[in-house]
Amino acid sequence: MIDQTTTTTSEPTSPVMRTSATLSAAEVAAYWAERRNYLKQLRTSPELKQQYRNAVLAYLLRRLLWSFGFFPVALAFWLPLVFASFNPVVMVGNLMPMLQSFLDANPEVQATTISNLTLAWLSIGLFFLVFDLILTPFKSPYQYEADVHMRSWELLNQDKLADKV
Numbered sequence: 001m002i003d004q005t006t007t008t009t010s011e012p013t014s015p016v017m018r019t020s021a022t023l024s025a026a027e028v029a030a031y032w033a034e035r036r037n038y039l040k041q042l043r044t045s046p047e048l049k050q051q052y053r054n055a056v057l058a059y060l061l062r063r064l065l066w067s068f069g070f071f072p073v074a075l076a077f078w079l080p081l082v083f084a085s086f087n088p089v090v091m092v093g094n095l096m097p098m099l100q101s102f103l104d105a106n107p108e109v110q111a112t113t114i115s116n117l118t119l120a121w122l123s124i125g126l127f128f129l130v131f132d133l134i135l136t137p138f139k140s141p142y143q144y145e146a147d148v149h150m151r152s153w154e155l156l157n158q159d160k161l162a163d164k165v
Helices: 025-042 047-085 086-103 106-135 141-164
Strands: 004-011 021-024
Touching: 004 141, 021 141, 025 141, 047 086, 047 106, 047 141
Parallel strands: none
Antiparallel strands: 004 021
C-alpha cells in the first residue's frame, strides 16, 4: 500500500526546492497556500495592475506585429526569390509582366486581385498569430513576482522543511 502523506518525486516542486526529496502533503499545501495568499495581496497593488496592463498590451502588440507585419511580408518576398533561384533579376523579370497585366486590367479585376491579396495576407497572419500565441504564452508580472517571493520563502523555510525531512 502506498503512503498518501508523502510524495516521492525526482523533480522539484519549485525551482529552488530540493533535487530529490520526500515531501509531505502538508509542506506542499503550505507552499501553494503561501503562493495563493501572496498572489491575492499582489492583485491589490495598483503598480502591478498597471504593469500587468502594459505587459498584456506589449505582448499582444508584439504578437500582432510579428504575425501580420513580418511573416506575410517576409513570405511575399522570400517565396518569389526562392522560385527565382535567389536571382533578383529573374524575380523582377517574372514579376514585371504580372504587374503590367494588373495595371492594364479593368478596375473590377484589380479590385478582385487586391481583395485576394488582402485575404491571403490576413490568412497567413492569422495562421502565424494562432501558433505564435500557443508557442509563446503570456508571462504575467504577477507570476514573476510570486516566483521571486516563493524563492525567498523557500530559503527562509528551508531549515524548517529540512528538519521535517
